[in-house]
Structure formats: C-alpha cells, structure tokens
Amino acid sequence: MSKEVLSEFNSLDTDKKQMVEEKYIDASLTDKEWISYLSAVSEYDRGIESIIKFNSRIACVFWLLTLAGIGGVLGMSSYGHLYKYAIVLSVLSVGFIAGIVIFTIKKRRGKKMDIPNTLREFIMPLMIVLNEECDPKSPVHLVIDLRNVTGIKDKEVELKKEKGTYGNNLDENYKNPWLKGECGLFDGSKLNWEIIDNIRFIKITRRKKDKFKTSVKRMINLSLALKQKNYQTVNQNIEGEGKEKIGVKKGSGKDVFKMRRVIPYKFKDKTFQTTTEVDKLLDNCILKLQDFLGLMGMAFQNVKPAKR
Numbered sequence: 001m002s003k004e005v006l007s008e009f010n011s012l013d014t015d016k017k018q019m020v021e022e023k024y025i026d027a028s029l030t031d032k033e034w035i036s037y038l039s040a041v042s043e044y045d046r047g048i049e050s051i052i053k054f055n056s057r058i059a060c061v062f063w064l065l066t067l068a069g070i071g072g073v074l075g076m077s078s079y080g081h082l083y084k085y086a087i088v089l090s091v092l093s094v095g096f097i098a099g100i101v102i103f104t105i106k107k108r109r110g111k112k113m114d115i116p117n118t119l120r121e122f123i124m125p126l127m128i129v130l131n132e133e134c135d136p137k138s139p140v141h142l143v144i145d146l147r148n149v150t151g152i153k154d155k156e157v158e159l160k161k162e163k164g165t166y167g168n169n170l171d172e173n174y175k176n177p178w179l180k181g182e183c184g185l186f187d188g189s190k191l192n193w194e195i196i197d198n199i200r201f202i203k204i205t206r207r208k209k210d211k212f213k214t215s216v217k218r219m220i221n222l223s224l225a226l227k228q229k230n231y232q233t234v235n236q237n238i239e240g241e242g243k244e245k246i247g248v249k250k251g252s253g254k255d256v257f258k259m260r261r262v263i264p265y266k267f268k269d270k271t272f273q274t275t276t277e278v279d280k281l282l283d284n285c286i287l288k289l290q291d292f293l294g295l296m297g298m299a300f301q302n303v304k305p306a307k308r
Helices: 003-010 014-022 031-077 080-112 118-130 275-282 289-300
Strands: 024-029 140-145 154-161 168-184 190-206 209-227 231-233 244-250 254-265 303-305
Touching: 014 024, 014 031, 024 031, 031 080, 031 118, 031 140, 118 140, 118 168, 118 289, 190 289, 209 231, 209 289, 244 289, 254 289
Parallel strands: none
Antiparallel strands: 024 140, 140 168, 154 168, 168 190, 190 209, 209 254, 231 303, 244 254
16 A cells, blocks of 8 residues: 555544445444534545556656657667667656556545445535434445446356357356435435445357447335324325326325336446446446435425425
8 A cells, every 4th residue: 555545544433434444334324424524534545546646647648758768768869979879768658668667556445435426416515415304313324336347246147159059158147236225304204215336247159259238227226104193195196107106005194105217327438348438437336416305305295285
C-alpha cells in the first residue's frame, strides 16, 4: 500500500476500515448515524480516486518520455558523433521505464482499496432523502455488498449443447444483490427494498470460433406497508407501465404494496471477452435516484388519507 493510500486509510475509524477492506456491511443504525458513516467512507473514496487519477497521469507522462527517449536513441545511434548522447538517453529511458512501473503499481494498489462509486453517488444520496421520511427512533437496517460481482456472488453455470449443431453454449448467470434495506417511516409505514443485478454471460462456440453475448438487468424490489388508519387504497387493480410491476395486498390493519422495476442496461459494445470486463463496466452504471423514488411514489399515487 502506497504512503498516500495508507494515509487516507489510517484516517478512518476501525469499523470504516473494515468496510473499505471487505466492501461489505450488515448493520442497523439510525438514519443520521448512517449518513455520518457513509459520509466518512465517501470522503475517503473521493480521496483515493484522486490519488489513482494522479498516479495514472504520471504513469502516462513516463510512457511518453520513454517513447521519446527510445526514438531519440535510435535516431542518435545512426550518427557517430552523437553516440555518447545516445548512451545518456538510454540510461534516462531506463529511469523512465522504472517510473512507469512504480506509478502503475501505485495505481493498482489504490484500486484495490477503492470503493465502487455507487456508494457515494447512489447509496449516500438515497439515505439523505430517506432521512426526511424515516422515524428517528427506528433504526435503519442496511446490507451493502459492493464486492466483485462475478467473483464471489451466487452463480449458476450451465453448459448447453444445441441439437442439430456442433457448437456449445456456455451460459453463466450471476445474481448480485448489492443493496438491501429496511426502515420505519415517521407515519408508521414500513419500507423494505432490495436491488439486484442479474447478469447473463453467454459464450457461443462454433467451429472453434467464440462469440460472446452479455445482458445486464437491474431489478429494484420495494415493499411498502401502509397503515389503514392513515391511508385508504383507492385502486385495488393496479398495473405498472413497461418494465414495472405493482400489486397490493390487504392485511390486518395495513395494505402492503409490492413493486418491481427492471432496468436493462444497453452497452455500445455488448461483446465482452471475460466476466471481469462486466465487473468494470457495472462500476460505471450508477442507478438513478429517481428510478428508486419514482417506484416508491407509485404506492402513494394509489392511496388517499383515511377518513377519521
């Protein structure tokens, strides 16, 4: 671990260091405690990201200097009176190569201690919004799992052979539940949610040639239990639009709304040679806050204040 990364890491408390190392946390805290916790980790992540970018830029500079040095050596070697300068430039080029190695290693070490941007660009803003609705006396239970998607998550691998062909299809399905939550709202309602990435990776082999297909679908599952003494459901037969599903079930003293939204991600290049490339791509697929809050708002659109 480089000195810069180590300095950022040591600035964290013990519990936050564990979150950074494991990229996983399962805890119950108040909404304000979560905001304080996530703010500190987000600031750390922002600092680490700036260090990674700096090391990357310096490595690029050394690459350019190395190429210029090698070009200069080749050019001077053809002239006898410049031979001595070519030797000096060769030594400098070796130093430039060493600089490339050093700063590339620093960048990779920084990436190992980096946290996906989802934490500070989605989870953190979500908690700030929920802070206005949550019951301050009720703890918020969160399970945040930002570990490598295709490395350790639940995986089903199936090898298929199509009838009538000489090819094989390797069909890998990854289920990545990266955020679960439960909280009580100030009006006595209960909110539960889970966000899952479903990734399908297909390798098609035909006559010793491989083709790859990848599809990613992000699924938001919400459950909102509204007390009947506070709300009256005005529409029992609710239909979602497009990729949305919504239903309501009457219970004892409460109506439970079940909502689901599926968000397919379309990539310019859908061909990935390895599942690791999908991991890198998903780091940049930040879920929009409106996709979550809009789904939650669908329940309140179908209720009205109960008569008292």
